Amino acid sequence: MPTPKVAPDSSRRSETARRAILAAAFDLVGEMGYAKLSIEGIAAAAGVGKQTIYRWWPSKGALLFDAFLALTTDGGQGGALPDTGDLAADLKLVLRATVDELHDPRYDLPMRALHTEIVHDPALAADYATRLDGPMRELKKERLRAAQRAGQLAEDVDLDVAVDLIFGPLLNRWLQRTGPLTHAYADQVVDTALGGLRPREA
Amino acid sequence: MPTPKVAPDSSRRSETARRAILAAAFDLVGEMGYAKLSIEGIAAAAGVGKQTIYRWWPSKGALLFDAFLALTTDGGQGGALPDTGDLAADLKLVLRATVDELHDPRYDLPMRALHTEIVHDPALAADYATRLDGPMRELKKERLRAAQRAGQLAEDVDLDVAVDLIFGPLLNRWLQRTGPLTHAYADQVVDTALGGLRPREA
Amino acid sequence: MPTPKVAPDSSRRSETARRAILAAAFDLVGEMGYAKLSIEGIAAAAGVGKQTIYRWWPSKGALLFDAFLALTTDGGQGGALPDTGDLAADLKLVLRATVDELHDPRYDLPMRALHTEIVHDPALAADYATRLDGPMRELKKERLRAAQRAGQLAEDVDLDVAVDLIFGPLLNRWLQRTGPLTHAYADQVVDTALGGLRPREA
Amino acid sequence: MPTPKVAPDSSRRSETARRAILAAAFDLVGEMGYAKLSIEGIAAAAGVGKQTIYRWWPSKGALLFDAFLALTTDGGQGGALPDTGDLAADLKLVLRATVDELHDPRYDLPMRALHTEIVHDPALAADYATRLDGPMRELKKERLRAAQRAGQLAEDVDLDVAVDLIFGPLLNRWLQRTGPLTHAYADQVVDTALGGLRPREA
DNA sequence: TGTTAATCGAGACGGTACGTCGAGTCTTGAA
DNA sequence: TTCAAGACTCGACGTACCGTCTCGATTAACA
Numbered sequence: 001m002p003t004p005k006v007a008p009d010s011s012r013r014s015e016t017a018r019r020a021i022l023a024a025a026f027d028l029v030g031e032m033g034y035a036k037l038s039i040e041g042i043a044a045a046a047g048v049g050k051q052t053i054y055r056w057w058p059s060k061g062a063l064l065f066d067a068f069l070a071l072t073t074d075g076g077q078g079g080a081l082p083d084t085g086d087l088a089a090d091l092k093l094v095l096r097a098t099v100d101e102l103h104d105p106r107y108d109l110p111m112r113a114l115h116t117e118i119v120h121d122p123a124l125a126a127d128y129a130t131r132l133d134g135p136m137r138e139l140k141k142e143r144l145r146a147a148q149r150a151g152q153l154a155e156d157v158d159l160d161v162a163v164d165l166i167f168g169p170l171l172n173r174w175l176q177r178t179g180p181l182t183h184a185y186a187d188q189v190v191d192t193a194l195g196g197l198r199p200r201e202a
Numbered sequence: 203m204p205t206p207k208v209a210p211d212s213s214r215r216s217e218t219a220r221r222a223i224l225a226a227a228f229d230l231v232g233e234m235g236y237a238k239l240s241i242e243g244i245a246a247a248a249g250v251g252k253q254t255i256y257r258w259w260p261s262k263g264a265l266l267f268d269a270f271l272a273l274t275t276d277g278g279q280g281g282a283l284p285d286t287g288d289l290a291a292d293l294k295l296v297l298r299a300t301v302d303e304l305h306d307p308r309y310d311l312p313m314r315a316l317h318t319e320i321v322h323d324p325a326l327a328a329d330y331a332t333r334l335d336g337p338m339r340e341l342k343k344e345r346l347r348a349a350q351r352a353g354q355l356a357e358d359v360d361l362d363v364a365v366d367l368i369f370g371p372l373l374n375r376w377l378q379r380t381g382p383l384t385h386a387y388a389d390q391v392v393d394t395a396l397g398g399l400r401p402r403e404a
Numbered sequence: 405m406p407t408p409k410v411a412p413d414s415s416r417r418s419e420t421a422r423r424a425i426l427a428a429a430f431d432l433v434g435e436m437g438y439a440k441l442s443i444e445g446i447a448a449a450a451g452v453g454k455q456t457i458y459r460w461w462p463s464k465g466a467l468l469f470d471a472f473l474a475l476t477t478d479g480g481q482g483g484a485l486p487d488t489g490d491l492a493a494d495l496k497l498v499l500r501a502t503v504d505e506l507h508d509p510r511y512d513l514p515m516r517a518l519h520t521e522i523v524h525d526p527a528l529a530a531d532y533a534t535r536l537d538g539p540m541r542e543l544k545k546e547r548l549r550a551a552q553r554a555g556q557l558a559e560d561v562d563l564d565v566a567v568d569l570i571f572g573p574l575l576n577r578w579l580q581r582t583g584p585l586t587h588a589y590a591d592q593v594v595d596t597a598l599g600g601l602r603p604r605e606a
Numbered sequence: 607m608p609t610p611k612v613a614p615d616s617s618r619r620s621e622t623a624r625r626a627i628l629a630a631a632f633d634l635v636g637e638m639g640y641a642k643l644s645i646e647g648i649a650a651a652a653g654v655g656k657q658t659i660y661r662w663w664p665s666k667g668a669l670l671f672d673a674f675l676a677l678t679t680d681g682g683q684g685g686a687l688p689d690t691g692d693l694a695a696d697l698k699l700v701l702r703a704t705v706d707e708l709h710d711p712r713y714d715l716p717m718r719a720l721h722t723e724i725v726h727d728p729a730l731a732a733d734y735a736t737r738l739d740g741p742m743r744e745l746k747k748e749r750l751r752a753a754q755r756a757g758q759l760a761e762d763v764d765l766d767v768a769v770d771l772i773f774g775p776l777l778n779r780w781l782q783r784t785g786p787l788t789h790a791y792a793d794q795v796v797d798t799a800l801g802g803l804r805p806r807e808a
Numbered sequence: 809t810g811t812t813a814a815t816c817g818a819g820a821c822g823g824t825a826c827g828t829c830g831a832g833t834c835t836t837g838a839a
Numbered sequence: 840t841t842c843a844a845g846a847c848t849c850g851a852c853g854t855a856c857c858g859t860c861t862c863g864a865t866t867a868a869c870a
Contacts, residue, residue: 012814012867035322040856049817054858116318118378120237125379133380154401160381161371161390162399168374169366176320177327178335179362188363196398197364199356214836214846240825251848256827416841439726442830453843458832520722522782524641529783537784558805564785565794566803568775573767576774580724581731582739583766592767600802601768603760618820618862644851655822660853 013056020046021053025067026110034064034113061117061124068114069131081143087152088190090143095170095186102174102181115175137163165193210257222248223255227269228312236266236315263319263326270316271333283345289354290392292345297372297388304376304383317377339365367395417460424450425457429471430514438468438517465521465528472518473535485547491556492594494547499574499590506578506585519579541567569597614661626652627659631673632716640670640719667723667730674720675737687749693758694796696749701776701792708780708787721781743769771799 024046029037039060043050057063082090101107118125140163147153153162169189173181226248231239241262245252259265284292303309320327342365349355355364371391375381428450433441443464447454461467486494505511522529544567551557557566573593577583630652635643645666649656663669688696707713724731746769753759759768775795780787 012816014816014866017816033322038856039858043817047817049815049819050858051818051860052816055815112321115378116321119314119318120235122379128378129380133378137380151401153399154397157394157399158390161387161394164371164374164380164391165367165394165399168370169363172366172370172374176317176330176335177324178331178339178366185363188360189366192359192363192367193395194398194400195356196394196396196400197355197359197367198396198398199353200402211845214844216847219847241827242825245848249848251846251850252827253829253849254847257846418842421842437726443832444830447843451843453841453845454832455834455844456842459841516725519782520725523718523722524639526783532782533784537782541784555805557803558801561798561803562794565775565791565798568778568784568795569771569798569803572774572778573770576770576778580721580734580739581728582735582743582770589767592764593770596763596767596771596802597799598802598804599760600800600804601759601763601771602800602802603757604806615819618818620821623821645853646851649822653822655820655824656853657823657855658821661820 014052017046017048017052018056019070021048021063022067022070024048025063026071029064029067029110029113030106031109033109034116037064037113059121059124061114061121062127064110064113064117065124065127068110072132080139083143083146085150087143087147087150088194091166091190091194092187095167095190096183098167098170099181099183099186102170112175140167162193166190212258215258216254219248219250219254220258221272223250223265224269224272226250227265228273231266231269231312231315232308232310235311236318239266239315241265261323261326263316263323264329266312266316266319267326267329267334270312274334282341285345285348287352289345289349289352290396293368293392293396294389297369297392298385300369300372301383301385301388304372314377317373342369364395368392418456421450421452421456422460423474425452425467426471426474428452429467430475433468433471433514433517434510435513437513438520441468441517463525463528465518465525466531468514468518468521469528469531469536472514476536484543487547487550489554491547491551491554492598495570495594495598496591499571499594500587502571502574503585503587503590506574516579544571566597570594619662620658623652623654623658624662625676627654627669628673628676630654631669632677635670635673635716635719636712636714639715640722643670643719645669665727665730667720667727668733670716670720670723671730671733671738674716678738686745689749689752691756693749693753693756694800697772697796697800698793701773701796702789704773704776705787705789705792708776718781721777746773768799772796 021042024042025037028041028045037060039050039053042048042063043053053063057066081094084090102111114128118128137160141159144153144157144159144162148155148157166189170181170186173179173185179185223244226244227239230243230247239262241252241255244250244265245255255265259268283296286292304313316330320330339362343361346355346359346361346364350357350359368391372383372388375387376383381387425446428446429441432445432449441464443454443457446452446467447457457467461470485498488494506515518532522532541564545563548557548561548563548566552559552561570593574585574590577585577589583589627648630648631643634647634651643666645656645659648669649659659669663672687700690696708717720734724734743766747765750759750763750765750768754761754763772795776787776792779785779791785791
């Protein structure tokens with residue numbers, strides 16, 4: 001049975017070319033932003049024929065996502081969230097680290113680009129959910145579950161909603177630039193989310 | 203911001219052309235999405251020369267924003283948030299309406315387009331903050347202030363953070379498709395944000 | 405009877421504007437050649453509205469022609485061709501002067517431009533024949549007639565053909581750059597045309 | 607000259623596209639004249655991308671010249687000028703044929719276009735001299751040399767000047783429309799050029 | 809251990825859109 | 840009414856990339 005056209009024989013695939021393309025894509029998007037990023041430019045920078053890109057990636061978004069994934073996986077922080085027993089402190093630590101990362105110019109443009117693609121491409125969004133956001137979210141929920149076991153988190157709280165409340169605001173503020181993205185803001189978010197908006201009964 | 207580079211004499215500006223352009227831009231982005239939206243297409247659909255667009259708008263994003271603003275302002279829901287005295291109920295009402303709006307196919311594509319443009323264009327983001335998000339956010343904060351006066355909201359809560367917690371998650375889930383966008387989710391967000399994640403002391 | 409649209413009331417015409425336009429047209433065509441000459445540019449250089457040009461000239465060629473005419477008439481060499489009694493010497497004098505003029509960079513570009521327009525626009529060609537070439541040609545023929553009376557030119561020679569033979573080659577060589585345009589060439593043309601190609605019977 | 611700026615690998619060049627472009631260029635210039643001839647129009651008529659034209663030709667004039675050359679070469683009359691032993695008769699034959707050709711509407715517009723481009727573009731003029739005018743002129747001079755050997759042409763006549771005198775006037779009259787272009791005129795030019803303007807000693 | 813078929817680099821191709829320039833028309837307000 | 844000014848529609852410019860399509864020239868699995 002001949003190999004179908006849609007799935008080229010990846011055994012013959014050049015690993016060198018693949019790596020060069022992903023690196024070039026990541027570098028270029030960081031240099032000149034997503035709008036001016038072109039397949040042609042990536043191919044040239046990677047010293048690769050255009051067809052080699054079109055052969056293996058269905059869209060610019062998919063390529064960008066792979067480029068992102070490659071770097072994240074390589075040096076991936078992989079591990080679980082810290083658990084010192086103090087939920088608020090742990091969350092603040094993580095959120096402050098996130099704030100720092102979002103300020104890193106090396107990641108700023110590529111991450112914005114990726115988010116743009118996700119917003120417009122449901123298929124890519126699904127991929128993102130499965131391969132990047134999903135695992136991350138699971139780690140976060142794991143930490144929250146531990147907190148529930150320790151009685152630091154209400155039993156009836158939906159953990160997905162909890163994750164949205166805690167980790168969403170930072171991303172929003174970063175993407176939309178609705179305000180300064182600081183450690184103080186990270187702390188406030190954690191405190192407010194944990195404590196709730198309603199006055200605590202004295 | 204949608205002010206032209208070397209401000210032409212706007213007193214001579216053709217109002218007919220302006221309106222036709224904004225309408226065409228909004229319609230086209232709704233029909234075929236932002237990626238395939240072209241200035242050339244908008245000009246053709248509006249029966250207008252390309253130069254007339256380039257004369258008055260510095261970027262596709264700025265034009266889109268104006269188109270959005272024109273429609274929002276025209277039929278604008280303008281008014282304050284409902285205040286029945288029951289904060290949770292009022293917020294749920296508003297969030298459920300937002301959910302419905304986000305499901306309206308007429309607004310889906312244009313709003314996604316606008317949001318991703320904001321992500322990439324700080325100038326546009328500033329304009330957005332001033333002319334769309336700002337006023338909206340003020341209305342939201344006004345309602346929350348009323349709740350504070352009524353003792354339904356803690357005195358020490360930062361209202362900006364509160365708004366982020368309540369209204370951000372919906373937008374995030376919609377943009378990133380991280381989960382179903384339902385009335386139930388809206389209710390959960392309100393309840394969780396108001397009550398907080400921490401267990402209430404019995 | 406109202407003045408017809410095709411012939412605006414020239415009594416109200418601004419002489420200042422007219423002169424400025426002609427001067428600007430001539431200068432600009434000399435500076436940047438005919439291809440890059442634009443009505444817009446002329447209007448700007450003359451400090452004049454575009455409409456003022458369109459009101460009074462039907463085409464770029466007509467304007468250029470007028471500009472040319474204005475300068476030629478002003479300092480026009482107007483007078484008859486020299487007549488010392490020696491036809492060959494007189495013609496060589498005139499042709500050598502023409503050679504010099506054609507080498508003047510101030511006139512090179514404008515004259516090429518004018519000739520181009522004449523080639524493509526029969527109406528302009530007619531105008532040219534009537535107002536520039538015609539009078540010139542008459543002066544030349546007058547000199548040849550005198551030569552005929554003096555027995556230096558055959559009686560049966562068609563003077564128009566004679567003029568073509570004597571004055572045409574210079575123009576051709578200049579326009580098409582088929583060879584160097586020198587005084588020697590001018591002399592050769594005169595001698596050959598007068599003497600004929602056929603061997604003189606001994 | 608029609609050599610591209612940074613010579614692309616012409617081995618990959620599409621002969622189909624080349625031919626279609628040249629044909630379209632020639633046809634269009636004949637239909638609507640040089641002024642309204644656009645690269646865009648040629649590309650569309652040839653079913654070709656604009657870039658394919660820009661890739662291989664540096665200017666509209668160069669393209670036009672190639673188009674002209676292609677047709678001239680294809681059906682090229684190539685051969686030498688007739689030589690019956692009677693120089694005057696032979697020249698009249700050739701000039702009358704030229705008159706007829708210049709009246710052919712199929713060639714009128716394209717040839718005017720080519721000639722005016724030559725006037726403005728020295729590089730094109732050089733190419734024209736090398737590839738079209740040069741060979742033609744050589745044929746003409748060859749015939750004149752034969753006449754010299756036969757004693758029908760003075761020995762001391764510069765053949766280039768002779769060619770200018772014989773063949774130039776027709777072109778001039780045609781381009782500038784300074785008079786009717788007839789067989790009679792052709793004959794007159796030959797007779798006058800051969801006989802000279804000066805009276806023959808009886 | 810050659811054969812052979814997929815992949816590679818390169819880049820021409822037909823297209824679409826870009827952002828700019830200028831054409832020629834029209835409108836406004838001043839002289 | 841003409842003028843300077845300049846916005847308007849329209850068409851073309853020359854460029855940048857798109858995604859498809861040959862081209863040899865590797866190159867790695869199979870025969």
